[in-house]
Amino acid sequence: MVKPIVQDKGMDHTIDFLREGYFYFSKRMNAYHEDVVQSRIFGRKLIMTRGKEALELVKNNTMLEPEKSIAELSPNLLTEENGICYLADIDYYYEKEWFPQVLTAEQRKELESIIRQRWEERIEAWKINPSIHFVAEMEEMWVIAVCNWLGIPIRANNLQQRTTDIQEFVQLFSKYGLNRWKRHQAKNRIEKWLIFLVRQLRAGRIHIDEEKILYKLSWYEDKSGHILSNKEVVHELLTLIRSFVASSRWVVFSQLALIENPELKERLQDDQEYVHCFIHEVIRYYSIIPFAAAKTQQQFFWRDMFFPKNQLVLFDIRGTNYHPDVWSEPEVFRPDRFLGKLSHIGTELSNESDSDKDSVTVQLMKLSLSYLLRTDWVVPDQALTCHGSEVPAKPQNDIRLEFYHEDFVKDI
Structure with missing residues (x-):
């Protein structure tokens, strides 16, 4: 017997979506007490769904394919770790032929070293200009x-x-909806810049360290012995830039979590297991990429519900990470929920640490958290809110801080 999919009341919910952002999906599914609800946004029918079974569905490449118009939200990037769903970071691209040869263990260590250096520079700058x-x-x-x-x-x-262009390129949605025009213009400027650099490198007019990824990609030969075209090199560079810069939002929300939960700071300085609990709770609680988008390749029945061909399906990442049947008090930020439940606890993070078991995102979150815990701030009165219309998510009005001294505690 065919089970009808619950239909959201009303003709079109574009205004509701623009007002509520990605919170819209969870609110509707909670209101109907369903994990599958049909709606219409921007004049297009869609089915929104959440939960572990839905995750398996949208990752089934024989039944669904990524929605090409927003390929950055591909369900192929979805991963689940310790019950939390999120879009995979740079590690996902290991599936590409060139990636293992370009991003080596040494490259990851160099990345960590560069981030450390940038943090040290920022902290020194904040001593001179403490209002940031x-x-x-x-x-x-x-x-x-x-x-x-x-x-x-x-x-x-x-x-x-360059910073403005890259941030515009990374920002897939804004409060005005799909941020196509500004993003397209920014992407064009970045591509022209990078193509110019690749051409100059290949012509011998500029010199780049041969161990750098730009150099390796520019001279990478595929199995047939051909080097990548200029556009192919730039496409891969843009993929890395987007993944890397988007993951930096987790650092922003780690800082926000420390501001809103100052009582956690002392424990985080002494308890390595709790650091991992904190990081997982940041990923669960803030869900900077709130949904993944796919399209059905064929008609089929799933859980006795009919899905027609070419149907847009949105997997609600945030709704899954806040599912009331899975998470106790999901609206509360509580790292303790992960105590004794994490499947992997990395090694102590220090200059000599080996973080290869962690994803790049977790590796950089741990590293940045060690610096966040070394800094003290005065937090001026302000609204620290996150509007759901930004994807990747970020605080609506930035975070104004007054840096006043560095507490040289040990790194976590």
């Missing part, structure tokens, strides 16, 4: 770091424009 906008600081720092790491030369007089 934290989100803007992290955006610029991560652009510098990823360019240093990839081997992309970036001039000081171009830094602000």
Whole structure:
């Protein structure tokens, strides 16, 4: 017997979606007490779903395929770790033929070293100019770091424009909906810049360290012995830049979590297991990428419900991470929920540590958290809210902070 899919009341819910952002999906499914609800946004029918079974469905490549218009939200990037769903980071690209040869263990160690250096520079700068906008600081720092790491030369007089363009490129949605035009313009400027660099490198007009990813990609030969085209090299560079810069948002929300839960700071300085619990709770609680988008390749029945061909399906990542049947008090930030339940606890993070077992995201979150715990702030009165219309998510009004001294505690 065919089970009808619950239909959200009303003709079109574009206004509701723009007002509520990605919270819209969870609110509707909670209201109907269903994990599958049909709706219409921007004039297009969609089925929104959540939960572990839905995760297995949207990752089934024979039944669904990524929605090409928003390929960055592909369900192929979805992963689950310790019950938390999120889009995979740079590690996902190990499936690409060139990736294992380009991103070696040494490259990961160099990335960690670069991030450490950038943090040390920022902390020194904050001693001179202690009033900062934290989100803007992290955006610029991560652009510098990823360019240093990839081997992309970036001039000081171009830094602000490059940072703005890369952040526009990373920002898939804004409060005005799908941010197509601004993102397209920013992407065009970045591509022209990178294509120019690749051409100059191949012509011998600029010199890049041969161990840098820009150099290795520019001269990488596929199985047939052909090097990648300029556009192919730039596409792969943009993929790495987007993944890396988007993951920096987790650092922003780690800082926000410390501001809103200051009582956790002392324990985080002494308890390595709790550091991992904290990081997993940040990923669960904030869900910077709130959903994945796919399209059915064929008609089929799932859980006795009919899915037609070419049907847009949205998997609600945030709703899954907040599912009331899975998480106790999901609206509360509580790292303790993971105590004794994590399947992997990494090694102590220090200059000599081996973080290869961690994803790149977790590796950088641990490293950055060690610096966040070394800094003390005065937090001016402000609204520390996150509007659901930003994807990747970020605090609505930045985070204004007054840095006043460095507490040299040991690294976590």
